[in-house]
Amino acid sequence: DAGVIQSPRHEVTEMGQEVTLRCKPISGHNSLFWYRQTMMRGLELLIYFNNNVPIDDSGMPEDRFSAKMPNASFSTLKIQPSEPRDSAVYFCASKLNQGGHNQPQHFGDGTRLSIL
Amino acid sequence: DAKTTQPNSMESNEEEPVHLPCNHSTISGTDYIHWYRQLPSQGPEYVIHGLTSNVNNRMASLAIAEDRKSSTLILHRATLRDAAVYYCILRADSGNTPLVFGKGTRLSVIA
Numbered sequence: 001d002a003g004v005i006q007s008p009r010h011e012v013t014e015m016g017q018e019v020t021l022r023c024k025p026i027s028g029h030n031s032l033f034w035y036r037q038t039m040m041r042g043l044e045l046l047i048y049f050n051n052n053v054p055i056d057d058s059g060m061p062e063d064r065f066s067a068k069m070p071n072a073s074f075s076t077l078k079i080q081p082s083e084p085r086d087s088a089v090y091f092c093a094s095k096l097n098q099g100g101h102n103q104p105q106h107f108g109d110g111t112r113l114s115i116l
Numbered sequence: 117d118a119k120t121t122q123p124n125s126m127e128s129n130e131e132e133p134v135h136l137p138c139n140h141s142t143i144s145g146t147d148y149i150h151w152y153r154q155l156p157s158q159g160p161e162y163v164i165h166g167l168t169s170n171v172n173n174r175m176a177s178l179a180i181a182e183d184r185k186s187s188t189l190i191l192h193r194a195t196l197r198d199a200a201v202y203y204c205i206l207r208a209d210s211g212n213t214p215l216v217f218g219k220g221t222r223l224s225v226i227a
Contacts (some may be wrong), residue, residue: 004159031212033214033215035217042219043217045214045215045216048214056214091159091160093159093160093215097212104162105160105162105214105215107159107161109157109158109159110158110159
């Protein structure tokens with residue numbers, strides 16, 4: 001049973017470059033979440049989608065960040081232009097929304113992003 | 117969101133039981149108590165959740181105080197693989213909102 005798949009696992013790039021992070025949720029899941037984790041701020045929610053529609057993007061730091069979910073099996077998080085302070089581990093998670101509390105969120109292994 | 121309070125860190129010997137506490141004095145009647153853990157270099161993973169009654173699964177047990185203002189995650193026999201950050205999170209009844217993570221408890225397991 002494939003879990004949430006994120007790519008790349010590691011990305012090192014220079015400031016000013018565009019960065020695209022990718023996520024494939026678990027098949028059949030209809031909610032998708034992007035989180036960012038740093039030592040200083042811990043795990044923060046950036047944005048989440050229900051049925052491919054963005055519901056809450058209030059956690060997106062600024063206009064340099066954008067996220068899309070063109071279909072139920074794929075999402076991207078883009079940073080343009082990137083800055084050193086964007087360095088963090090970015091996690092994607094998915095969940096089956098059946099209107100109940102019993103469904104856990106399943107996380108990918110994250111993308112470790114370093115902006116030089 | 118109702119707030120949870122956990123110790124920053126705890127230590128346990130291997131093969132011993134571990135009791136990880138969580139205070140949530142402002143919990144509402146419809147909030148569920150969820151526990152997740154994050155192993156090194158991995159994303160968080162679900163451990164257990166409950167509402168009022170104590171819960172058991174293959175990973176752990178969850179003991180919930182009668183007034184629901186606190187709960188305890190119990191690992192019956194800690195192994196080195198249980199070393200992780202453990203997060204106690206309250207979630208509304210609908211379960212449709214994202215998880216909001218605090219700082220959690222970093223558990224160290226000593227061989």
